[in-house]
Amino acid sequence: MIAKxxxxxxxxKNIMTRDVITISKDSTIMEAVKLMVSKSVSGLVxxxxxxxxxxxxxxxxxxxxxxxxxxVQDVMDNEFMIVSPLTTFSEINKSLKxxxxxxxxxxxxxxxxxxxxxxxxxxxxRDFTRFHQIVQEAILAIxxxxxxxxxxxxxxxxxxxxx
Amino acid sequence: MARVNKVMLTxxxxxxxxxxxxxxxxxxxxxxxxxxxxTEDNKPIGIVTELDFVRNLASKGKSLKENVSKxxxxxxxxxxxxxxxxxxxxxxDTKKFRRYPVVENETLVGLVxxxxxxxxxxxxxxxxxxxxxxxxxxxxxxxxxxxxxYRYIYQxxxxxx
Numbered sequence: 001m002i003a004k005x006x007x008x009x010x011x012x013k014n015i016m017t018r019d020v021i022t023i024s025k026d027s028t029i030m031e032a033v034k035l036m037v038s039k040s041v042s043g044l045v046x047x048x049x050x051x052x053x054x055x056x057x058x059x060x061x062x063x064x065x066x067x068x069x070x071x072v073q074d075v076m077d078n079e080f081m082i083v084s085p086l087t088t089f090s091e092i093n094k095s096l097k098x099x100x101x102x103x104x105x106x107x108x109x110x111x112x113x114x115x116x117x118x119x120x121x122x123x124x125x126r127d128f129t130r131f132h133q134i135v136q137e138a139i140l141a142i143x144x145x146x147x148x149x150x151x152x153x154x155x156x157x158x159x160x161x162x163x
Numbered sequence: 164m165a166r167v168n169k170v171m172l173t174x175x176x177x178x179x180x181x182x183x184x185x186x187x188x189x190x191x192x193x194x195x196x197x198x199x200x201x202t203e204d205n206k207p208i209g210i211v212t213e214l215d216f217v218r219n220l221a222s223k224g225k226s227l228k229e230n231v232s233k234x235x236x237x238x239x240x241x242x243x244x245x246x247x248x249x250x251x252x253x254x255x256d257t258k259k260f261r262r263y264p265v266v267e268n269e270t271l272v273g274l275v276x277x278x279x280x281x282x283x284x285x286x287x288x289x290x291x292x293x294x295x296x297x298x299x300x301x302x303x304x305x306x307x308x309x310x311x312x313y314r315y316i317y318q319x320x321x322x323x324x
Contacts, residue, residue, distance in 0.1 A: 003289065037218050058213035063192040065227075066185075122281050129285045136292050143299060147306060154310065 004090070006132050012092060013085035015124040016106045016114030022047045023056065025073045029064050032056055032072050045105055045115060046076050052105040052112055055080045082107050083116070089124060096121055167251050168244035170283045171265045171273035177202050178231060180209070185227035187211050187234075200264050200271060201235050207264040207271050209237030241266050242275055248287070251280050 023032055023044045032044055036058070046054040054076035064075035081095055083104045095101050096118065106114035152158040176190050176199045190199045191213055201209040211234060219234040242251055242263045254263070255277050265273040 003292075033217055042214065058217050059192070059197065061217055062188050062213060066188050066192045118278065122278050125285050126281055129288055132292070133288060136295065140295065140299065143303075147303070151306070 003132060006128060006135065007090040007093075008088045010089035010124065010128060011085060012083045012087040012089075012104070012106050012116060013114070015089065015120045016085075016104075016116045017120060018114050020045055020105070020112055020115045022052075022112065023072060024048070025053065025071075025076065027072045028070055029061055029072060029075065033061060036061075043103055043115075043117065045103075045112065046072060047112060050111055052080070052082060052107065054078050055103050055105075057103070079103075080105060084108065085113065089121075089128070092116060093121060093125070164247050164249060165283055165287060166244065166248065167242050167246045167265060167275055167280075168273070170248070170279040171244065171275040172196065172279075173273045175200055175264070175271060175274045177271065178211070179203075180230075180232055182231045183227065184216075184229050184231055184234060187231045188216060188227065191216060196262075196274065198262050198274075200239075200274065201231060201237070202271055205270045207239055207241065207266060209235035210239045210262065210264065211235045212262065239264060243267060244272060248280055248284050251275065252284060255280060 021035060021039045021041050021044050023035060023046055025046050025048065035044060036042070043055055043057040045052045046056060055078075056072055056076045060075045060077055064070075069075050079101055080103045081099075081101050083092060083106055085106055085108050087106075092104055095104075102118050104116040105112055106116060153162060176194045176196060178187055178190060178199050178201050180201050180203050182201075187199055191197070191211070198210055198212040200207045201211060209232065211231060215234050215236055240254065240258050240260060240263055242254065242265050244265055244267050251263075255261075261277045263275050264271055265275055
């Protein structure tokens with residue numbers, strides 16, 4: 001229950017990467033590769049008039065090289081899900097696990113403002129597991145102290161101390 | 164705490180060290196794991212990931228005919244099936260890799276990824292918290308019960324409060 005509340009507090013805008021590297025669908029695979037290597041990212045968003053239309057990942061590039069394609073257009077794939085900045089973390093995590101979608105472009109007012117990758121989700125899972133653990137421990141401590149005080153207050157010794 | 168053998172992948176794509184880069188590319192294109200382990204007599208000596216491939220082959224223009232050992236990451240950090248998940252996470256945090264071959268008696272038995280380790284730890288902790296919550300509720304109920312009982316029996320107690 002606490003997990004649900006905490007996981008719903010996390011929105012897409014909190015975990016996304018803001019510098020999205022984009023490419024047009026008419027570029028060649030080599031351009032895509034150079035862009036990937038120079039920006040050290042593992043995937044590019046293919047945009048048309050500032051709208052994401054596909055994703056190119058390292059895997060797509062390798063498939064392209066193996067089958068001797070030259071254009072980004074021939075290798076890009078449509079396995080992505082557009083999310084809004086306010087989409088909750090649990091929803092994104094669910095799509096990652098069930099539909100095997102690995103990249104989530106974040107779009108606000110028809111503009112691409114960020115990208116959520118698997119790495120972002122892993123890091124977020126770690127951070128929030130840690131945070132959740134702290135919340136849980138705090139609740140346990142409060143309960144513990146309250147119970148101890150309660151016990152003492154109503155015990156005969158406590159009664160003689162507090163009157 | 165669970166161990167590495169619970170979360171590892173047992174179906175690992177492997178290549179002999181004599182293989183060519185082109186074969187590695189085909190293997191990487193086919194599987195979803197995103198890497199291939201290079202073995203010598205069933206012992207992992209290196210790893211080729213999609214990143215190595217894209218970085219080396221494309222930017223430095225190595226041809227598909229060359230030996231795969233030119234682009235592999237070697238030596239590779241290994242894990243054992245009996246390793247605890249938090250030890251594994253410690254290694255992952257210091258080495259900063261995402262994929263680690265698992266070996267037992269110098270033989271490759273699996274592959275463990277950062278994602279699987281983090282998810283397993285997160286699930287484990289969730290179970291742990293649920294148990295904590297149940298114990299807490301039982302404890303509070305028990306205390307309440309003791310208070311109620313105490314009101315009725317304290318007059319018969321032999322010690323004089």
